[in-house]
Amino acid sequence: MADFNVAIKTIMEHEGGYTVDHAGATNYGIILATLRRELDWDGDGFLDGDLDRDGDIDADDIRLLTPDKAKAIYRRQWWDRYSYWAIPNDAVATKIFDLAVNAGPSVAGRVAQRAVLACDGTKLVQDGQIGPITRKAIGGILPKLFVTAYRSEMAGFYRTLIAKRPDFKKYETGWLRRAYS
8 A cells, every 4th residue: 555645745846835827826736726625624613725714715825825734635635535545556656646636636547547558558448547447457567667657658648738738838847857757
């Protein structure tokens, strides 16, 4: 089983601090839509995304986000929700989790399914779900080989996205650095 504490270090390094980009206000990679999905987990009567407790969740709350709060959100909304913990290797889980955070869990799943095909020819349904069949296929591949294939497929995803959206060219260097890290 993969370790969240290992994976989250990479996420926090890649996501950095507060910025405003094509997704709007972002802090540690958390955008407003993500913060608005936070429930009242601590039972204090406020949605946990309402960090300034003013009754709404807005860019002010994004600015107030702490690293620990961001990590808790990543655990709930990605790691646990999509069972990345069930991937049998830290490096593999970290790479998939990293793309899920950046481009969405279904993109990360499809890239994983393509990486399996590239490694051993196993044709998985490219549904974007990392369920038991995909996890089993991933587990049958040497982790270093899988991560190498995943990096290549991840870079291909970014290049295709940039070809479709030339305005994203400004992210190319960072995205490819992320893919090959």
